Amino acid sequence: MKWQLRSDAPIYSQLIEHIKLGIVSGEFPPGGKLPSVRDLAGEAGVNPNTMQRAFTELEREGLVNAQRTSGRYVTEDHEMIEETKKDLARAKIKDFLEAMTRLGYGADEIAALVSEQASKEGS
Amino acid sequence: MLGKLLKHEFRATARIMGPLYLVLIALSICANLSIRILDSSPAAALTVLGAILLAAFGLAVTGTVIVAVALMVNRFRTNLMGDEGYIMFTLPVSVDQLVVSKIIVSTVWFIATAAAVLVSALITAFRIEYVEKAVEMISELIRITPGLQALKGAAVIVEVLVLAVTACASFSLLFYAAMSIGHSFSNHKKLLSVVFFFVIQFVMQTAGSLVILASGTLFKPWFSGDIGIIPSVHRALWLAVLYVLIRGAIYYIVTRIMLKKHLNLE
Amino acid sequence: MPIFECRDLDKSFGQVRALDGVNISIEPGRIVGLLGPNGSGKTTLMKLANGLLTPSGGELLINGSAPDRNTRAIVSYLPERTCIPLWMSAGQLLDFYRDFYTDFRRDAAEKMFGRLGIPLKQKVKQMSKGTREKAQLILVMSRRAGLYLLDEPIGGVDPAARDFILDTVISNYNPEAAVVISTHIISDVEKVLDEVYFINRGEIVLHDSVDAIREEKGMSVDALFREVFKC
Numbered sequence: 001m002k003w004q005l006r007s008d009a010p011i012y013s014q015l016i017e018h019i020k021l022g023i024v025s026g027e028f029p030p031g032g033k034l035p036s037v038r039d040l041a042g043e044a045g046v047n048p049n050t051m052q053r054a055f056t057e058l059e060r061e062g063l064v065n066a067q068r069t070s071g072r073y074v075t076e077d078h079e080m081i082e083e084t085k086k087d088l089a090r091a092k093i094k095d096f097l098e099a100m101t102r103l104g105y106g107a108d109e110i111a112a113l114v115s116e117q118a119s120k121e122g123s
Numbered sequence: 124m125l126g127k128l129l130k131h132e133f134r135a136t137a138r139i140m141g142p143l144y145l146v147l148i149a150l151s152i153c154a155n156l157s158i159r160i161l162d163s164s165p166a167a168a169l170t171v172l173g174a175i176l177l178a179a180f181g182l183a184v185t186g187t188v189i190v191a192v193a194l195m196v197n198r199f200r201t202n203l204m205g206d207e208g209y210i211m212f213t214l215p216v217s218v219d220q221l222v223v224s225k226i227i228v229s230t231v232w233f234i235a236t237a238a239a240v241l242v243s244a245l246i247t248a249f250r251i252e253y254v255e256k257a258v259e260m261i262s263e264l265i266r267i268t269p270g271l272q273a274l275k276g277a278a279v280i281v282e283v284l285v286l287a288v289t290a291c292a293s294f295s296l297l298f299y300a301a302m303s304i305g306h307s308f309s310n311h312k313k314l315l316s317v318v319f320f321f322v323i324q325f326v327m328q329t330a331g332s333l334v335i336l337a338s339g340t341l342f343k344p345w346f347s348g349d350i351g352i353i354p355s356v357h358r359a360l361w362l363a364v365l366y367v368l369i370r371g372a373i374y375y376i377v378t379r380i381m382l383k384k385h386l387n388l389e
Numbered sequence: 390m391p392i393f394e395c396r397d398l399d400k401s402f403g404q405v406r407a408l409d410g411v412n413i414s415i416e417p418g419r420i421v422g423l424l425g426p427n428g429s430g431k432t433t434l435m436k437l438a439n440g441l442l443t444p445s446g447g448e449l450l451i452n453g454s455a456p457d458r459n460t461r462a463i464v465s466y467l468p469e470r471t472c473i474p475l476w477m478s479a480g481q482l483l484d485f486y487r488d489f490y491t492d493f494r495r496d497a498a499e500k501m502f503g504r505l506g507i508p509l510k511q512k513v514k515q516m517s518k519g520t521r522e523k524a525q526l527i528l529v530m531s532r533r534a535g536l537y538l539l540d541e542p543i544g545g546v547d548p549a550a551r552d553f554i555l556d557t558v559i560s561n562y563n564p565e566a567a568v569v570i571s572t573h574i575i576s577d578v579e580k581v582l583d584e585v586y587f588i589n590r591g592e593i594v595l596h597d598s599v600d601a602i603r604e605e606k607g608m609s610v611d612a613l614f615r616e617v618f619k620c
Contacts, residue, residue: 005580007576007579007603007609007611007612008607008609008612009603010599010600010603010604011600011603013600038559041562042556042560045552045555045556045580046580046581047562047580048559050580050583050600124489131485131488134481135474135476138476206468206471206472207473208472209441209466209470210468212439212440212441213439213461214461214489215458215461215462215490216458216489386441386442388441
């Protein structure tokens with residue numbers, strides 16, 4: 001199953017997001033080895049160069065480390081992973097708040113709706 | 124590379140010519156048997172069968188020759204001018220190698236067809252009384268006639284073979300030239316190929332006649348009778364070979380230019 | 390050095406200008422899209438790259454030389470139509486390619502035939518149209534070429550087959566080789582491309598990387614194409 005990619009944002013940044021999601025969700029566990037660029041590109045259905053660019057960016061951020069011959073590994077820095085998770089969440093919340101504001105809801109109403117929905121989903 | 128082209132060209136064509144030759148040989152055996160049966164004045168049913176088999180053999184001979192020619196034309200057309208051309212002309216081979224491989228293979232099949240027809244004729248005539256008598260008479264005739272004795276020489280046989288081979292190659296090249304011109308146009312490719320087939324021949328005939336007329340004076344000493352019959356025969360054969368070679372070379376040049384500079388695959 | 394380069398390339402057929410002042414430069418390791426409507430000159434450009442046509446003006450260089458039998462040895466070309474001989478069997482096709490191309494990986498191709506369920510004894514004429522197309526693609530992509538030229542590979546092909554084709558392109562990726570895909574169906578192909586050239590009526594009207602277009606213009610290449618080539 002190819003990765004779902006939006007058509008209006010650069011592909012490499014979506015790949016970064018996708019991999020980050022995999023890291024925080026545990027699909028790519030801390031210290032674990034990442035699939036090769038080519039394998040992951042094939043799985044995602046994208047150009048290996050673009051996947052390489054995403055990897056390079058993740059290496060730059062420190063989430064991923066390249067061991068010279070054995071490949072790429074997820075960082076063991078749990079704090080960084082937590083921070084990444086929060087960043088992803090914050091981005092989602094930002095989008096959500098924008099959408100709710102457009103609907104005309106204020107901050108308190110939003111909070112109330114959220115807890116109502118969350119408790120429904122919880123049961 | 125040429126070897127590989129030849130290998131695949133033979134693969135493509137042997138699957139058609141091979142079975143035909145087998146059928147031809149089989150029918151020649153039937154023909155031989157038919158003649159013997161018919162000779163012994165049998166029942167009506169056998170006479171009819173014999174006649175049919177003889178007719179079938181005759182058809183097989185004509186058919187095999189026609190197929191050999193049609194195959195030569197068709198191979199060039201489908202393999203080089205059709206969709207397969209996209210594969211053939213993008214191979215790491217030269218245009219010369221492509222054309223030469225086609226010439227070699229079609230010439231081989233023409234010679235093989237002639238041999239197959241000869242063999243089948245011999246089988247048909249095997250131990251048939253009146254054929255053996257006729258052969259005896261012809262041998263006697265050759266021994267008596269002085270000029271014809273030259274025909275028994277190995278040299279003449281070589282010259283005739285060379286002439287046959289060059290004629291086959293030139294014959295094929297005429298078609299190739301016509302097709303390569305015809306297919307360089309975007310429309311009416313087949314029609315134009317036929318048109319140019321005749322146009323080329325017309326041009327060559329006219330040019331040939333002009334050359335012969337113009338050089339009549341130059342070549343006069345060559346045709347005077349004082350050098351003797353046998354050398355004349357040799358000379359005539361070599362002149363024929365030269366003539367055929369020149370025509371073939373012209374067709375080859377035309378084909379090459381069209382395929383290199385004016386290829387128009389659809 | 391660019392593996393594929395066009396410098397002010399012109400090609401005319403009589404009065405018709407098929408290509409006009411085309412400038413292209415493609416480095417090894419790139420997967421490039423040549424995008425344009427029908428009749429824009431894509432196929433003409435591909436044919437020129439293969440030496441099937443000769444330029445009317447300007448230059449076309451493969452690895453620095455004009456197309457000839459040596460460049461053909463490093464270019465692997467997938468024509469728009471299926472061109473494999475009908476009388477050959479799958480096995481004979483493999484023999485053919487192995488005979489003429491030293492870079493042909495016969496084992497890999499044979500394995501892929503197996504995965505598609507094509508027995509080696511099966512003749513091309515017995516294969517369905519879709520199978521023939523895939524067989525031809527496998528033969529082309531099983532070469533370790535320097536330049537792959539794919540002319541409309543996903544044109545008249547079902548979605549599953551399109552995925553197969555693009556998967557094959559990705560899995561065959563070689564950082565020393567370039568792939569040029571000409572097409573007018575962009576949405577499927579976009580994620581696989583590094584950069585694109587838009588071509589219209591024989592002229593290059595745009596050249597940019599896919600991600601740059603998405604970043605700067607905020608739309609997919611497909612959307613941009615629709616805008617640029619609006620009827």
